[in-house]
Amino acid sequence: MSAMPHGPVDERFLQVSPLRRLAARPELGSVVGAIAVFVVFALAADGFLRAGSLGTVLYASSTIGIMAVPVALLMIGGEFDLSAGVMVTSSALISSMFSYQATANVWVGVGVSLLVTLAVGAFNGFVLTRTRLPSFIVTLGTFLMLTGMNLGFTKLVDGTVSTKTVADMEGFPSAHDVFASTLTIGGLDLKITVVWWLVLVALASWILLRTRAGNWIFAVGGDKDAARAVGVPVTRTTVGLYTGVALGAWISGQHLLFSYDVVQSGEGVGNELIYIIAAVIGGCLITGGYGSAVGSAVGALIFGMTSKGIVFAEWNPDWFKFFLGAMLLLATLLNAWVRKRAEATK
Amino acid sequence: MTLVELTDVSKRYGAARALEGVCLEVHAGAVTCVLGDNGAGKSTLIKIISGLHQHDGGVLRLDGEETRLSSPREALDRGIATVHQNLAVVPLMPVWRNFFLGSEPRKGVGPFKRLDVDLMRRTTRAELLRMGIDLRDVDQPIGTLSGGERQCVAIARAVYFGAKVLVLDEPTAALGVKQSGMVLKYVAAARDKGLGVVLITHNPHHAHLVGDRFVLLKRGMMVGTHTRDSITLEELTRQMAGGNELDDLRHELERTG
Numbered sequence: 069m070s071a072m073p074h075g076p077v078d079e080r081f082l083q084v085s086p087l088r089r090l091a092a093r094p095e096l097g098s099v100v101g102a103i104a105v106f107v108v109f110a111l112a113a114d115g116f117l118r119a120g121s122l123g124t125v126l127y128a129s130s131t132i133g134i135m136a137v138p139v140a141l142l143m144i145g146g147e148f149d150l151s152a153g154v155m156v157t158s159s160a161l162i163s164s165m166f167s168y169q170a171t172a173n174v175w176v177g178v179g180v181s182l183l184v185t186l187a188v189g190a191f192n193g194f195v196l197t198r199t200r201l202p203s204f205i206v207t208l209g210t211f212l213m214l215t216g217m218n219l220g221f222t223k224l225v226d227g228t229v230s231t232k233t234v235a236d237m238e239g240f241p242s243a244h245d246v247f248a249s250t251l252t253i254g255g256l257d258l259k260i261t262v263v264w265w266l267v268l269v270a271l272a273s274w275i276l277l278r279t280r281a282g283n284w285i286f287a288v289g290g291d292k293d294a295a296r297a298v299g300v301p302v303t304r305t306t307v308g309l310y311t312g313v314a315l316g317a318w319i320s321g322q323h324l325l326f327s328y329d330v331v332q333s334g335e336g337v338g339n340e341l342i343y344i345i346a347a348v349i350g351g352c353l354i355t356g357g358y359g360s361a362v363g364s365a366v367g368a369l370i371f372g373m374t375s376k377g378i379v380f381a382e383w384n385p386d387w388f389k390f391f392l393g394a395m396l397l398l399a400t401l402l403n404a405w406v407r408k409r410a411e412a413t414k
Numbered sequence: 415m416t417l418v419e420l421t422d423v424s425k426r427y428g429a430a431r432a433l434e435g436v437c438l439e440v441h442a443g444a445v446t447c448v449l450g451d452n453g454a455g456k457s458t459l460i461k462i463i464s465g466l467h468q469h470d471g472g473v474l475r476l477d478g479e480e481t482r483l484s485s486p487r488e489a490l491d492r493g494i495a496t497v498h499q500n501l502a503v504v505p506l507m508p509v510w511r512n513f514f515l516g517s518e519p520r521k522g523v524g525p526f527k528r529l530d531v532d533l534m535r536r537t538t539r540a541e542l543l544r545m546g547i548d549l550r551d552v553d554q555p556i557g558t559l560s561g562g563e564r565q566c567v568a569i570a571r572a573v574y575f576g577a578k579v580l581v582l583d584e585p586t587a588a589l590g591v592k593q594s595g596m597v598l599k600y601v602a603a604a605r606d607k608g609l610g611v612v613l614i615t616h617n618p619h620h621a622h623l624v625g626d627r628f629v630l631l632k633r634g635m636m637v638g639t640h641t642r643d644s645i646t647l648e649e650l651t652r653q654m655a656g657g658n659e660l661d662d663l664r665h666e667l668e669r670t671g
Binding site for chain 1: 464466486487490496498500503504505506507511514515516517518520527528529531
């Protein structure tokens with residue numbers, strides 16, 4: 069990669085073709101998949117290529133993508149978070165109920181929600197690193213507890229399964245601008261979540277590839293004991309990753325609240341798997357140690373294109389799940405194959 | 415100079431006694447070999463020296479000062495680098511990321527503080543070249559290197575980061591003859607640079623090639639300690655294999671064979 073200023077050029081460098089280099093990238097499989105999905109719907113659905121449809125597809129992708137980024141980082145770090153889906157709802161509920169009950173500015177609720185959500189994420193990380201239980205069990209526990217608390221607290225406070233509207237409260241317009249507004253760029257209507265998504269992808273890529281923390285994430289996911297033995301702070305890295313997922317949940321939760329004004333307390337169940345699937349389609353190795361943030365974005369884009377493309381093509385939406393399952397299997401097989409080829413470049 | 419000194423060190427795991435009354439000295443510029451069969455307590459011993467576990471009894475001295483190491487990080491900071499048998503490297507990560515793992519050099523300020531990737535790539539390549547490993551590509555996953563090369567990368571890393579004591583856990587256990595030779599060459603190179611080396615092995619031939627003093631362990635107890643000129647390879651091999659037990663075994667096999 070980098071030019072060697074010293075010594076003669078090594079003739080063996082020539083044996084690695086640029087194509088091989090490309091094939092060694094974790095997101096290659098998902099990019100090929102995304103192009104295929106795009107072509108299929110461009111041919112099958114009349115309205116798919118219109119600017120309005122593009123905005124819709126990007127919006128759908130961004131709502132998944134915002135969570136797929138931290139979930140991908142966590143997966144590269146070798147862990148899962150099954151509570152990620154309902155944590156989004158919890159975060160929205162906390163903002164909404166705290167603002168309404170304390171009759172304060174909505175921004176107070178938003179701030180309190182940030183603190184509580186990050187604490188829940190850190191709790192996941194601490195329990196995991198303290199008890200050394202598998203993350204499947206720990207976060208399944210958090211998932212169930214949050215699901216119960218979401219419903220229980222909402223019924224206790226509001227008497228129904230949804231919160232009261234916060235649309236007439238102080239600070240709502242500005243909060244709506246930040247989390248749920250629509251930007252018009254060159255005739256294209258873009259939801260602000262797309263901006264949040266892109267910023268998160270850029271930030272996560274920077275952390276993964278160019279910072280010490282990124283090196284630690286790869287190492288902790290690749291071989292936790294080896295990482296600890298050379299002095300990597302494994303506990304701190306893992307807790308940080310879970311807190312990152314909580315940060316994503318907070319952003320998604322605030323979007324949920326400020327785009328609908330009310331929150332349905334039963335929402336979010338099942339979304340955690342969608343985030344994981346997006347990360348895996350994007351080339352993250354399910355056992356950790358390998359993957360990319362850009363890949364998770366491409367995985368989310370495949371999700372967005374498929375869910376909206378099926379509507380544009382006027383197909384029966386029941387096929388969506390079948391299609392996803394097939395994509396997941398194909399992507400995982402392709403990743404395994406690509407990785408084997410990449411490692412055989414010796 | 416005595417870098418590490420263990421006196422009567424013992425360690426229990428619950429009711430099981432892993433080590434009892436073990437004494438060991440590591441001198442600068444010398445190789446101390448720890449020999450023993452499976453279950454002799456070799457791994458426990460290096461876990462204590464490398465900070466992964468803490469001893470229950472006895473005294474551990476570093477540079478003459480009584481110490482208890484609480485983590486591998488602390489051991490590293492005090493100049494003890496350990497190359498574990500299966501924990502030497504993270505296979506999926508590129509060679510250069512592995513080389514600097516846990517001690518990454520950075521540049522820039524504040525939130526823009528970032529890995530000095532150029533320096534990391536360049537240094538990795540240069541340091542490995544100095545050990546005679548000519549890598550085509552420091553970006554390849556380290557898992558694609560041979561077992562011997564991986565051990566050498568781990569040793570080169572320890573030397574580069576200025577370790578005073580190098581602890582090697584069965585560095586030649588899974589290697590062929592040629593690769594074992596390569597690793598032993600770097601053990602000798604590290605010794606000549608003035609490092610104190612602890613070599614854990616169950617191969618008396620490898621131990622006798624580079625060792626200056628030998629500590630024999632059996633079922634967690636010390637059964638002998640020798641210097642290089644006080645023991646021959648034949649005697650070392652005999653003691654390693656259990657001395658009289660080997661003679662008994664020979665008789666048994668002769669009769670059945």
